[in-house]
Amino acid sequence: MNIRDLEYIKSVSKHLHFGDAALACHVSQPALSSQIKKLETELGVILFERDNRSVSVTDAGKDIIALAEDALSVIGNIYAAAETARDPLSGEFRIGSIPTIAPYLFPGFVTRSRAALPSLKLQFREDITDRLNEALLNGELDAAILATPPDSPKFNVIELYDEPFWVIFPENHDLQSFKRVRTKDLPTDELLLLAEGHCFRDQAMDVCRLDSSNETYTVRATSLETLINMVAARQGVTLVPAMALDPRRISGSGVDTQKLNDKSAYRRIYLTYRKSFPREALLQKMADVFCEGLPDTVKRIRG
Amino acid sequence: MNIRDLEYIKSVSKHLHFGDAALACHVSQPALSSQIKKLETELGVILFERDNRSVSVTDAGKDIIALAEDALSVIGNIYAAAETARDPLSGEFRIGSIPTIAPYLFPGFVTRSRAALPSLKLQFREDITDRLNEALLNGELDAAILATPPDSPKFNVIELYDEPFWVIFPENHDLQSFKRVRTKDLPTDELLLLAEGHCFRDQAMDVCRLDSSNETYTVRATSLETLINMVAARQGVTLVPAMALDPRRISGSGVDTQKLNDKSAYRRIYLTYRKSFPREALLQKMADVFCEGLPDTVKRIRG
C-alpha cells in the first residue's frame, strides 16, 4: 500500500469516474486504474464496482475509504507538524479577542506583525469571552486576548498588561470638579453599562461594588463607542478601559475623561492558549509584538 | 512520503540504532538510512540526531513520529477492515422478488440462510418485476429472484428452477372430472388473473393463448391468495405457480387443484444480478441455499 493509493481511492470515491479522478490526481487514467486494481488485489477486496459506464463504491469500499481519509488527514498533520517545526513563526494563526479590546489592540498589532512576523497568516475573530473560550477549547482558535484568567485547566496564559479604568462624563458634569475621581465618587445611578456577557460590564460593576440587584437602567450597549456617544448625549456617565481612550475621538465630542483613581480599578489582559498548542515560540513572539505598541495609559507586564 | 517510511522512523525511534531498525524492517541498513534521509529532506526537518555512535530523536521528530504511529494504526485498520470484508459471505445483501415468488420462497430461505450464511445481513424487498429490474440497475438491490430472463445486458442470471403451473378451481367444478387438465380444457371466460404489471399475469395469459384483447373480466388481484379465495367463493378458476400450493391452505378451503399438464405450462426462475457485482461466490452460495429447500412440485436446474 502507498499513500498515493489512498489519495487515488479518495479521488475515485469523490468523482465516481476514473478519468476525472485521475485528472484530479495529476496522473493518467491507466496509472490510477492499475494502482487501484493493485490495491484491491493487495487488500483482497473490491473497492469499486464499475462497468464501462458507471462507478460505484462497494460496502467494503465505503469503510475502507473512510479509513483512508482518516489516514490522509493524519499524514496531513505530519506535514503541518514539519512546517511548524521548520519555522514556528510561519503558517496560519487564528486569534480572537473581546469587543472591549479588539478594536483598540488589533489594528496596531496587524501593522507591527507584518514587520515582525512576515510569514504569519493571521485570522481575527471578535466575540464575547465565553464563546472565545469555547472556540479555543475545541480548536477553532489558536489563542485569545482576554481580560479574564484562564477558564480551563487546559489553558495557559501569557500576562500582557494591566489596563486602568477611566471615567467618561459629559462636559460640565459634577465630576469635572474632582481632581482625582474614585469609585465612591461615581453617580452609580447614572452609570451606563455594556450588555450582559461582556466581561467589562462585570468588571465595571465590580469596581463600583454594584451587583445585578442594583440595576435600574435598561441601557445595554454592545460597544464602548455607543456608551461614549450616549455620554456625549448627556444620558449618563460610564467607565471604559484605558485603551478605549482615543484622544482624537474624545476631544471636541462634548465629553471629559478622568482616570479612575482606585488601586483596584484596572483589569489584567492575558494571551490565552491551549497548553497543548505546539508553537510556544510563536506565542512568545506575538506577546512581544502585542506589548510593543501599548500606550502609556496601561502598565506592561512583559519586557 | 511513503507508508514504509513511517515504519522506518517508527523502528528507528524504537531501536535508536539504524542497523537494528533496518533488521527489524527486513531491509538493509543503507536502504533505511537513505529513505530516512530522503524523508527528512522532504519534511525539511531532522528527525534523528545521530553521530557515529548514538542516535536520538529530535523534538520535532517526537511529534512527527507520534503522528506516524497514529497513521500506521489507521492503516492497520484498513487491512483489518479488508480482512473482514474479504469474506464474501458476510456483510449486507439486498435481495428482491416478486409477489408470486417472495411469499413462498423467502421464508424458508431465511431459515436456511441463517445456518448456511450466518454472517450475512439480508434485506428483502417485494415488488413487481419492472421496479426490481430498475432497482437492480441503479444499485438499490444486489440481486432479485425473477420469473423473467435478464432485462438488461448488464445483468447475469443463475437459473434456479422451473415452476409448473397449477389450476385451482372450486370443488365440484367441471374440471374435477378431468384426469389431466390441459390449457385447452380451461374455461378462459372464468379465468381470474393478477393485475397488470405482475409477470405471472402475462405468463398465465401466455399459456392460455389469451391476449389483452380477450379481456372480459375486471378482476385484478394483486396476490395469489386473493385469487385462491375468489376461486373458493366460486368466482371462477385460476392458475398459480406450483410454489403457491400450500396443502394446509388448500385442503378444506373449498377448492381443488390439478397440475396443468402441458409441457410448456411452467416458468423459469432466475437469480438476477449485475455483471459487475463483485461477490460472485456469495451469489452461487445463495443460489444453492435457495434450491435446497425447494418442494418436489418444481424442477431444480442446479445441483
Place this chain on the structure above:
DNA sequence: AATAATGATAAGCAAAACTTATGAATATAA
C-alpha cells in the same frame, strides 16, 4: 450504423527503492 465515452490492457520508459560493497568517524582494546 457511426460516434463518443469510459474503463482495461499493453508496451516501453523513468523513477524509486533496494542490494552489496565500501568509506569515514569514533570508541574500545591490546
Place this chain on the structure above:
DNA sequence: TTATATTCATAAGTTTTGCTTATCATTATT
C-alpha cells in the same frame, strides 16, 4: 599508540514500481 570494532553515510548497480502513450472492448448516444 595502534589495531579493531562499531556505526552511519555513500557509491554503484540492479530490481521493482509506477508512469505515459497508444490501443482495445464495451456500451450509450446520435
